[in-house]
Amino acid sequence: MDRYNKKLIFVSACMGMLIFGIVMAVLGSLLPSLIEKFNIGLADAGSLFLVLNLGILAGSMIFGPVADRFGYKGLLSLCAFLVFAAIQGIAFAPSVVILKASLFVTGFAGGSINGGTNALVSDISGENRGARLTFLGVFFGIGALGLPFLLGTLLDRFSYETLTAFVGILILLPFLLFASIRFPLPKHSQGFAVGEGFRLARETTLLLFGLLLFIQSGLEMTVGGWSAAFLNEELAIGGRQSVLFLSLYWLGLIIARIALTGLLRHVGKHIVMMYSFLIAIAGSVLLLLSQNLVLALPGLLLTGIGFAAVFPLVFAYVGSLYPKYSGTAFGVILAIALLGGMSYPYLVGLLAGTFSLRAGLLLVPVSLVCSGLLFRSLYRRIK
Numbered sequence: 234m235d236r237y238n239k240k241l242i243f244v245s246a247c248m249g250m251l252i253f254g255i256v257m258a259v260l261g262s263l264l265p266s267l268i269e270k271f272n273i274g275l276a277d278a279g280s281l282f283l284v285l286n287l288g289i290l291a292g293s294m295i296f297g298p299v300a301d302r303f304g305y306k307g308l309l310s311l312c313a314f315l316v317f318a319a320i321q322g323i324a325f326a327p328s329v330v331i332l333k334a335s336l337f338v339t340g341f342a343g344g345s346i347n348g349g350t351n352a353l354v355s356d357i358s359g360e361n362r363g364a365r366l367t368f369l370g371v372f373f374g375i376g377a378l379g380l381p382f383l384l385g386t387l388l389d390r391f392s393y394e395t396l397t398a399f400v401g402i403l404i405l406l407p408f409l410l411f412a413s414i415r416f417p418l419p420k421h422s423q424g425f426a427v428g429e430g431f432r433l434a435r436e437t438t439l440l441l442f443g444l445l446l447f448i449q450s451g452l453e454m455t456v457g458g459w460s461a462a463f464l465n466e467e468l469a470i471g472g473r474q475s476v477l478f479l480s481l482y483w484l485g486l487i488i489a490r491i492a493l494t495g496l497l498r499h500v501g502k503h504i505v506m507m508y509s510f511l512i513a514i515a516g517s518v519l520l521l522l523s524q525n526l527v528l529a530l531p532g533l534l535l536t537g538i539g540f541a542a543v544f545p546l547v548f549a550y551v552g553s554l555y556p557k558y559s560g561t562a563f564g565v566i567l568a569i570a571l572l573g574g575m576s577y578p579y580l581v582g583l584l585a586g587t588f589s590l591r592a593g594l595l596l597v598p599v600s601l602v603c604s605g606l607l608f609r610s611l612y613r614r615i616k
Contacts, residue, residue, distance in 0.1 A: 237415045239357050243365070245414060247372040248407035249309055249350035252316055254376020255400060256343030258483065259323065260285050260336065261458035262381040262476055265465055266393040271329050275462070275590070279582020282458055284333045286575035288340025289347075293571050296345040297352070297564025304419040305353050306411065308345060313408035315342035320401030324394045348567050352560040355552035356417060363502055363549035368494045370545045374487035374537075377457065378480050385477025433558060434565050441611050442547050443569030448604045449543045450570035451577025452597055456482060456517070456536055458578050463520070463590050468529060481530055485516075485537025493542055502546045503612045510605035513539025517597040536597075543604075550615065 260267075260281055268278055292312070299308055315338055322335030351366060358365040383396055433439060460482060464475035493505060516535025523529035548563065555562035577596065584593030 237417055241414055242357060242416065243354065243369075245309070245407070245410050245416075246350040246354045246369055248410055249313070249346045250369050250372040251376035252313060252404055252407055253343050253347040253350070254373040254378070254483075255320075255380055255404070256289075256316060256339055256346075256376075257373070257454070258377035258380045258457060259320065259339065259397070261461060261479065262384050263323070263393060263397065264458065264462055265475065266384075266388075267332070268462075271332070273329070274586065275466075276582050276586040278462075279579045279585075281333065281336060282454060282578035282582070283575050285336045285340040286454065286571050286578075288337040288342075289344035290340075290568060290571035290575060292341040292344025292346075293348050293564055293567035295564075296348040297558075297561035299345075300349050300352055300419075300560035301558060302419055304416055305349055306414075306416040308349050309416075310408060310411040312342035312345045312349075313404060313411055315339075316346070317401050317404040317408065320404070321398055324397035324401065344567070344571065348560070348563050351548050352552075352563045353417070355548060355556075355559050355563070358552075362552050363546060364494050364497045366548050366552075367490050367497060367542065367545040370541070371487055371490040371494070374483050374490060374541075378483035378487060381461070381476045381483065382480040385474070385480060388476070433555065433562055438554065438611070438614060439551065439562060439565055440569070441607070441614070442551055443566040445604060445607055445611065446544065446547055446566050446570035447573035448600050448607070449540070449547075449573070451573030452513075452600055452604075453540055453544075454574040455577045455581050455594070455597060456533075456540070459581055459585075459590065459594065460520070460533060463594060464529060466590050468523065468525060470526070478526070478530060478533065482533040482537040485534040486541045487537075489538040489541030490545070493545075502549065503608075505542050506546055506608055506612075507605060509539050509542040510601055510608070511539070514598050514601045514605075515539070517594075517601065521591060521594055521598070539601075554615070 264278060296308060319335045319338035326332035326335055354365055354369050355362055380400055384393060387396055461475040461479045464470040464478055513536050516532045516539055519528045520532030523532060551562050551566060552559050581593035581596060
């Protein structure tokens with residue numbers, strides 16, 4: 234019999250999402266230090282995001298069939314250990330080549346954990362998918378907030394290498410949890426229907442959800458990755474302070490996801506999504522208009538609040554539409570999403586090198602308007 238403790242499984246998924254939060258925040262938090270250490274320009278710094286996201290893309294593509302065929306235990310255990318090892322590589326990389334290799338492995342393992350934990354929670358949650366996936370996302374925010382906050386408060390006392398390595402060691406704790414508990418049995422232990430996977434990859438509705446996450450992933454990577462550099466370059470805020478202020482973005486995301494866990498029991502997902510886009514537009518515009526911290530800090534906070542709902546609620550929609558192959562369906566939309574995560578920060582780096590970082594970040598509110606229009610069309614389609 235498929236005996237497992239649902240509460241313990243949910244706790245393990247939350248720990249996995251915390252790891253992914255660290256993965257997503259690591260480059261943005263370390264970027265000012267890496268630029269200084271390796272003496273790289275803004276355009277070259279943008280290529281680091283490309284490498285990280287190539288890894289996340291690869292992990293997002295393989296986790297679905299692996300989870301549906303073999304289950305979650307081995308996948309999550311192996312990937313947690315890989316994140317631990319790769320973060321040590323980022324911390325002590327002697328060259329840009331080693332740094333890029335470590336970023337790729339970090340992204341690969343983190344992308345697999347992200348998809349695996351979301352699919353796992355979707356599988357065990359039934360009609361509570363929306364609220365539970367949103368609460369799961371709180372731990373993404375905690376992981377993403379923890380690293381820049383740690384660096385921002387302690388970087389004047391310890392090197393970024395020491396602090397990053399310490400965070401990597403902490404990832405061994407979720408690894409031990411994954412390795413020691415029982416997970417649900419594989420859904421297709423007798424073999425995975427490859428044809429079904431290809432059929433899902435041609436589903437128009439699923440592809441449109443993937444396009445929505447393409448934009449959202451690009452925006453989250455852009456704001457999380459470039460905001461500290463924006464405060465440093467455009468507002469002349471010091472490196473340590475700019476990383477600390479970046480934590481406001483992740484704090485807004487955490488607060489909003491905690492609030493949404495209760496709100497979604499009373500308000501429809503589509504209403505929450507539309508208001509989220511409006512809040513994020515307001516926040517990004519404030520950030521772009523800022524000449525000092527008076528507008529920049531509320532802008533970061535509001536942008537985080539606006540971003541909070543999109544990924545969890547898209548997962549909830551997709552989990553309800555494709556429950557039998559949830560891992561594979563999540564893999565399809567995440568693969569598309571990570572193409573956006575790869576291209577947006579890189580494009581912003583190119584625009585920053587040609588014009589200015591402020592001009593490059595104009596891409597954020599423009600894309601949010603497109604996302605809102607796309608979701609309205611999608612909601613009418615699935616309604």
